[in-house]
Amino acid sequence: MPYVNIKITKEGVTKEQKDELIRRATQMLVDVLNKNPETTVVVIDEVDTDNWGIGGIAVTERRKMKK
């Protein structure tokens, strides 16, 4: 019955990576809290880098700075 929401920036996450996040987040709830995987829900939100800020500036700008 648990609900896990994973918010990440939208930067080319592959289907395989999403599948792995879903698999591991579900297994985590089974291992740590003995939850039923059949009713464990995982939702991944991919957020545009313009819409995600840290340190007061958008990730879009942070990525440029690093280069």
Added chain:
Amino acid sequence: MPYVNIKITKEGVTKEQKDELIRRATQMLVDVLNKNPETTVVVIDEVDTDNWGIGGIAVTERRKMKK
């Protein structure tokens, strides 16, 4: 003033269905808790089936299995 968030998979939900969800969720708060509909907010999030997992696998795969 209540806030209702409905998360569903993005699988061809029509404008009419969304209108009905908004109408019913708002009426529910009026009927059950006597809330003011004018400040009742309903937000519907449609999530890609690759990004929604249950039972440890993505809904995309679950839909294929059923066929």
Added chain:
Amino acid sequence: MPYVNIKITKEGVTKEQKDELIRRATQMLVDVLNKNPETTVVVIDEVDTDNWGIGGIAVTERRKMKK
């Protein structure tokens, strides 16, 4: 598989009212989108009136003004 989150102010909502919200929100997803009720999750968040603002002021103050 849908997930419904209902956020309301913590102002003496009874167990019966919560049960009714859970029942109606679930039935709404069954009726409108033909979802499976067995995997439909409803989570009610009750928020302290000091922690909920509208119109730029806390609900705690709004309640006092009305009197």
Added chain:
Amino acid sequence: MPYVNIKITKEGVTKEQKDELIRRATQMLVDVLNKNPETTVVVIDEVDTDNWGIGGIAVTERRKMKK
């Protein structure tokens, strides 16, 4: 470490406006609670007007009524 989520309707919000929301929300946490801006996260969700309801009807319809 704080996390701020801003949900607004998707109606032509510019990059400059998003940058300003990120800057001001972060500064707010610094000023009011003395939080570290470097670990303050701001996420902006833009929601389609069909998917946002208030007063029991979608914003899409409300915008039409106003005209």
Added chain:
Amino acid sequence: MPYVNIKITKEGVTKEQKDELIRRATQMLVDVLNKNPETTVVVIDEVDTDNWGIGGIAVTERRKMKK
């Protein structure tokens, strides 16, 4: 920078179990998406069983039925 929110029912989850959820959810983002653990945030919400519904009824009632 990722943000993970884990919602579970409030049923005696221990400090050790919470620590393990935080550790594993963070490691998952490092392993799968090569994210920086130092800015990865995990928030655990424990929800009263009266406020969590599945299959149209509160978990409080489901727990009683099982006995």
Added chain:
Amino acid sequence: MPYVNIKITKEGVTKEQKDELIRRATQMLVDVLNKNPETTVVVIDEVDTDNWGIGGIAVTERRKMKK
């Protein structure tokens, strides 16, 4: 109509600080996006330091380390 959710650790935030967060978050939406303050909702979630992790460990432990 915007909805702002501010998640912070539960560490003695005062009523005055909460009022200031509500006031400033609302004013931000008015100034930057010309939103109507009367339908702008701000919800503050205070999270126990055991339930908030960053860098893979709970804030409870991080606070101890700093001393």
